[in-house]
Amino acid sequence: MKRKMVELEDTGLTFETQVDLGRLKRLAAEWLEVIGEDPSREGLLKTPERVAKAWAFLTRGYRQDLKAIVNGALFPAEGSEMVVVKGIEFYSMCEHHLLPFFGQVHIGYIPNEKILGLSKFARIVDMFARRLQVQERLAVQIAEAIQEILEPQGVGVVVEGVHLCMMMRGVEKQHSRTTTSAMLGVFRESQKTREEFLSHLK
Numbered sequence: 001m002k003r004k005m006v007e008l009e010d011t012g013l014t015f016e017t018q019v020d021l022g023r024l025k026r027l028a029a030e031w032l033e034v035i036g037e038d039p040s041r042e043g044l045l046k047t048p049e050r051v052a053k054a055w056a057f058l059t060r061g062y063r064q065d066l067k068a069i070v071n072g073a074l075f076p077a078e079g080s081e082m083v084v085v086k087g088i089e090f091y092s093m094c095e096h097h098l099l100p101f102f103g104q105v106h107i108g109y110i111p112n113e114k115i116l117g118l119s120k121f122a123r124i125v126d127m128f129a130r131r132l133q134v135q136e137r138l139a140v141q142i143a144e145a146i147q148e149i150l151e152p153q154g155v156g157v158v159v160e161g162v163h164l165c166m167m168m169r170g171v172e173k174q175h176s177r178t179t180t181s182a183m184l185g186v187f188r189e190s191q192k193t194r195e196e197f198l199s200h201l202k
Contacts, residue, residue, distance in 0.1 A: 154185025
């Protein structure tokens, strides 16, 4: 599929995608009919097109490459003290109900000769969040990606999320929060290292 530039309405944001927007648009129109709506009514005339563009954006992580995101932003480590990046916002879609979940990701690692440009951590989080996800897997994928790129002494990732599938449907609990984590290397092996990382998150 040929790449094309897409502009998200009312956002000023453009992005490149290979998604078949025409097919997504037709599927969105059919979905509206199935739930009992009329896609030809005035308020919905542009909805299938908007939905197609939105889903191309929300799932763009499938079409991103880790090495391209890092783009050589590796630098010599000046030491081996823990690096912690807190409060990286993420927005994702639950693969079970196709409803949003969102929250924050906290990352810690102990360098082993290399460090990564700080903005790249947010880009790595986005790459995995912009896919159909479960929160547990999201934490693991982020940790494994950082391990692959930096080969550090260890990596710790904590994800805190709010799930609309729990808030809008089912149990309808508005104040529940879910925390998941992934620990690799010394973060898994050393309780002291884990505790130091977690203390930074308080």
